[in-house]
Amino acid sequence: MTRADHRYALRTGVTCLTVPGGAVLLNPPHNEKLTGLTAPQSAALKTLNRGPATGTELGAESDSVAPLLDRLADAGWLQVTVRDGDRDLYTLRPFATPRARTAAGAARPLSKFTVIHRDSEGLVLEHPASWCDLRIHDPRLLALAAGADPAELGLPEHLSSQLAADLAWGGFTADPAAESGDFTTRSWSAPDLWFHRRSTLGSRTVTWDGFGPTKWAKDEFPQLPAQRPAYPGAPIALPVPDLESLRTGDPSLTAVLEDRRSCRAFDDAHPVTLDRLAELLYRTARTRAVESTPDGDELPSRPYPSGGSVHELELYPVARNVEGLAPGMYHYDSFEHVLRPVADADSPAVQRLLRTTTATLADAAEPQLLLLISARAGRVMWSYESVAYANTLKHVGVLMQTLYLAATAMGLGAVAQGFSDTAAFTTATGVDELEECNVGSIVIGTPAG
Known part of the structure; x- marks a missing residue:
């Protein structure tokens, strides 16, 4: 009318x-x-x-x-x-x-x-x-x-x-x-x-205005550096695996794809070792190089893909039973290939993070090693509009698969979780959740049997 x-x-x-x-x-x-x-x-x-x-x-x-x-x-x-x-x-x-x-x-x-x-x-x-x-x-x-x-x-x-x-x-x-x-x-x-x-094109979004890699923040805010500021604790140096030997000694890609299974039961009498953890981190998540663009953007290269090469993801090993590594929560510095302490093992937040895995593991066991994946949101949100968080979750998926396949090739067990305690992660790290948030978790260890 x-x-x-x-x-x-x-x-x-x-x-x-x-x-x-x-x-x-x-x-x-x-x-x-x-x-x-x-x-x-x-x-x-x-x-x-x-x-x-x-x-x-x-x-x-x-x-x-x-x-x-x-x-x-x-x-x-x-x-x-x-x-x-x-x-x-x-x-x-x-x-x-x-x-x-x-x-x-x-x-x-x-x-x-x-x-x-x-x-x-x-x-x-x-x-x-x-x-x-x-x-x-x-x-x-x-x-x-x-x-x-x-x-x-x-x-x-x-x-x-x-x-x-x-x-x-x-x-x-x-x-x-x-x-x-x-x-x-x-x-x-x-x-x-x-x-x-x-987060998808459709009737509401039919052009690239305000959608995708617009770099909307470029003229207002500086891009976050590629390398996360270091935690203050003394770094723990990690051994570097021999990739040339692994090229010839590893099982084939077809073999690891076919053999990959989610493992929910682990052998606590023979836990994963620090050397094995170091190899897994190096093979899947290290920063191989950083390209600097004419505009000053830093574009890291890692073993898994990332939209726009922003690589906003970080890994936090939470060790309960890792041979050669004191229990606690650590951050993996992928640039230096070192671990830095984040929180003590007896921290209530760390205990909560470990307990969340009991619903995933057999007999409500706690993990030998929990790898938490976080996202430094600003790295991807500085460039992307509407699809930033969707891209982050896709990045989590490809990192999960990379971890799964490398763990299978190494004879380790792995099982990804569909959830984690994001509030406990924020408490343990002391970082504002809007700056860096927990977006994934995967349990690693020596498989039982």
Whole structure:
């Protein structure tokens, strides 16, 4: 329903080319030709080209303009701000082709996937599967998050009905019974679906603006150095394996791929040794070289791949039963190939980190050695927008596989965990979680039997 006091604007990215009696709406790869326009319709489009305008300013009282505005809004060419007199309530901002409107039914609560959050422009209501965002201007609408019926917000009946209809049209509301009764919908959690849609190309993201390796921070913040600042403890030198001998003595790639298994039972009477740990770290995670770009960026090279060669991952061995190494938590300095002490073995945080593995290991045993993987988030987030954390998790995956295969070639047992205690990691390291966070863990040891 077109209303004289609502405000209309061309959707972001849309260009309107007007010619006598017609116009072309462009938003690559989409376009729409408008022909046979009346003089009031042409005038309304020219006004929209100059910027946002109310229905009155666009001539919505004309019999021809109101249907045109409704048609363009329903097709997603316009963003519409619904107003109560001169007070802005909300704005529908399309970023894809809208779904067809359906007959208005009873007001429904917000979907479990709908999120209200603040961004640089204010408050916004979003749904990962929607074709639009609903920008909130009136704080009364926040009551929706608490389950308020739109009719209870103190709005005139026609606006309350329009809000309920727009929420349903945008896919922001849902039948709770349907969301919990359907396996496909119920199986997705809100964070998982949001993460999936926000870190991939799709209807919301169709260009590389604000997506991918934009180096958005380049002109505002310095890039973090490739080498992590050293922990203060005295370093423990690690032996360097003979890679040339390993090239000929190792089992074949096919053999280690076929022989790789997750090992959940370990021989504590014959624990992994410091030399074996050193070899595993050297073969999988050492920094082989660092390339400096003309812009001053540092791009390390390691045995596993990393998007943009940023290599934000760090390894923290937590030793409980490692021959030749005192129990405790260490950091592997991949540049110097040394271990640096981080936390004592009797630290409550270290004990918690070890206990989290008991759900993974046979007979609720504790590990000989736990390798924690952390991410220095700024290394990847300095360059990447929207996909930074997704890239980090992909990096964790390739490092996990590298550790698995090297451990198999060495005759060691390994089992990755699908979780770890991120709070205990933060406590043990004393590092702000937003600067460096735990993103993976894998147990290493001498296999039983």
